[in-house]
Amino acid sequence: MSFVVAPDDASSIPRRDAAARAHLAAVGAARAPMVLARDRALIVHGPLADAVPSVQRGTVIAAGGEPGSGLTSAVLGIAAAATAAGEWAAMVDDAGTLGGLAAAEAGVDLARFAVVRSVPRDRWATVVAALLEGVSVVLAEIPRSVRVGDARRLAARARERSAVLVAFAPDARAWPVEAALRLQTQGGAWAGIGEGDGVLAGRALAVEVTARGRSTIVPMRASLELAG
Template identity: 45%
Template sequence: MAGRMVVGSAALAGLVRPASESDAAGAHRMLPVLPELSGLLPNRGLRRGSTVAVTAGQPAGNGGTSLVLALLAEASRSGSWCAVVGVPTFGAVAAADLGIALDRLALVPHPGPEWATVVAALIDGVDVVVTTVPKAVTTSVVTRLAARARQRGSVLVPYGEWDGADVTLRVVRGNWEGLGQGRGRLRRREVTISARGRGAAARPKEIRVWLPGDRSARTGARGATPPESAPSVSRRTSLTLVSP
């Protein structure tokens, strides 16, 4: 199971053209997100032309990648094209479990030195473009890509520090659940996500969610069914809101 792997400029151009031509939702200025995340964003969705940065905080690996997947899920499920650039360890199975349509997902795991060119080309024809942020990226490149997203109506989602984003979502902390006294499996993770931005997003917000979540457990309630014994209702998972 994998998304559409993109290698070389010819393949990239071939992807961008059909993505642009088949965008039935192009007239809509807001792409949907999962209900649990909607309260973090102005107008409760991903506004076309905006830049929404995701940062994982410390320690590394505390839920940032899962948050990126969750951010894409509803837009992808609704018909939008998505692209992920510079994430060679991207988990296609995890993406599919959250509802991301792999047949409308482009993967560029190793963009190389032409990173900015690749991202700019995808912005031209893909609804949501996720990209890791190179350490050496300059302010002028950041400004140029954000301006291109505004012009083309794409949502740019930098995964890493990005100055000037309209909204920055940060995983403040995260705790795994499922391990008992030295045994068991990691079942789910409670993460705290903060949002801060500009304009309508200037007021800081924070929520706690189970990530990826368990549909069968009662949310935010003491004495909820333990994840180990909860019945499985679906292979597809979602976020579960714990506290706004």
């Protein structure tokens, strides 16, 4: 007769049996290796790091901002975090208006950054799900009528593949299910430009970051210089 001892049963073993407990701890560690939170995060570099120092893999970030408020630059900063780590990023750019040069200036390695254009509405979820299989960060503009079921499935897919989904729209609330982080870019004054003189130099961009804590919502406000 033999007994199989599962790690959960640790409390049932007599306390004095130190050898058995040590053995059990080793088995437990081998079966479910501990992963530190910092190993599961992508470190953000550049100006966005003041507001969002890192993003957790396997989570969804919902981002919002009116046109011209710096939303595109902010989400590109998250894609740059992936390519800087030697990984891949992709963007679903339905209108095909993304400025490639701005992506490069945001720190994205263009050789590891693919852009998917003109996606039919009914294939949006399929395309985003496929991208989540292959790359670490997916930037996707939320279509006007995204289904709750689709959003939930995409969040599950991101969690399962340890990828980051950055879903963006003019209003971050367009993402219908929960997100680990919500960003709302609020624009900012432009520097360097005058009444017919100077050139655009940059801006102090305000981003409202809402992180989902254990039970409370903590709004943070950070100001950062973003180019473009």
